[in-house]
Amino acid sequence: MKNQSIPSPVAWRLSLYLRQLESLDEQGVEKISSRNLAESLQVTDAQVRKDLAYFGQFGRPGVGYRVAPLIEQIRHILGTDRIWKVVVVGAGDLGRALLRYRGFRQKGFELVAAFDVSDATVGSRIGRIVVRHVRELPGLIRRHEVKLAVVAVPPDAAQDVTDQLQRAGVKGILNFAPTTLQTDNGLVIRQVDLAAHLQQLSFRVGTTPE
Amino acid sequence: MKNQSIPSPVAWRLSLYLRQLESLDEQGVEKISSRNLAESLQVTDAQVRKDLAYFGQFGRPGVGYRVAPLIEQIRHILGTDRIWKVVVVGAGDLGRALLRYRGFRQKGFELVAAFDVSDATVGSRIGRIVVRHVRELPGLIRRHEVKLAVVAVPPDAAQDVTDQLQRAGVKGILNFAPTTLQTDNGLVIRQVDLAAHLQQLSFRVGTTPE
DNA sequence: ACTTGTGAAATCGTTCACAGCG
């Protein structure tokens, strides 16, 4: 599969385009030009066309793109035209918030289980999910053939959890722990470091002299 | 200030270096070479040196970098050698989780207030912060001279909240709402779209034929 | 002997600009 050869910025913008197109679709918009799609997203029209051209020819010269079919196409490209099962490891504040976050299901991700090690949280219910002990992790992941996981554990536990997840067959991890995970290839990792994002803001804002 | 001229990838890696250096410092490591710093972070040694070179000469040929002073330098560059006040707008699940997240304070960000519009949450306490009604937002931000805000409201409210924040003097926004915010320049925005991150995972993992 | 800092080369990504289609 040539997914690997697609530049990250392109793949990332695909998510952006999809979000915008879904919004347009809800508003009843049926066709759109690269120019129009681009302008609200702070990219250029050429960028939109080039990005889409990596995957095929979806538009019609003189007309633009038809919204609904393009949504289908991008979903297919991103792999979200099917439902992905996802587990959450770590049921602290962040883990619990993620378990309740509705945005995931709307985009084709079904949270099927949550794990923790603390006696305080194991057994508690969040939405309709009961938090299990991490020792049940490998079994459940294999049984449900879960391929994606969200890691929201303390930094010093993240690598161990990652290894366990990989051994159980997980292929992709969204890591909220502020640690760089080591990984033999075959496992895709995305890092979300919340504090680092604030740091980037303070960097760009600078020592604003009032 | 020339912050604007620093490439984003460079600024981003600065956060990465800082995190790693802080970890090394805790372990009592006093000096480190670009090679060593690079290897755990999946970047090259040349990259580390080039990145740091944007800001000055911090190392000694034949020796490497002294950890503690380099931490100070990077904190200064990122602007986190002082404490930034931050408000959170939106006290839903995500907003509340962020309010409890300890990582922010550790990195120099102090959450000073939270806002919402719902009668159910306004007045409730999260940690030591009481959730206020959004109508108190401008006053509080001006009084405390808050420059950074986290937005965790529903997508259709995000633009309005952003405008209010900017009018009240906020300079940087970390936006968790899945919307592209429109902004006249002078306001720095960072977008964190949780669902989009999962989409990127499903894209890279692909339709893994077992 | 080791490691930094840095020009020069290579790679990667974006924008331009236009031929060709509807």
Place this chain on the structure above:
DNA sequence: CGCTGTGAACGATTTCACAAGT
């Protein structure tokens, strides 16, 4: 005429490779 798809030009970022410092 408007708009896509795309080679070619441009710009940005990374890697190379080595002179110079310790």
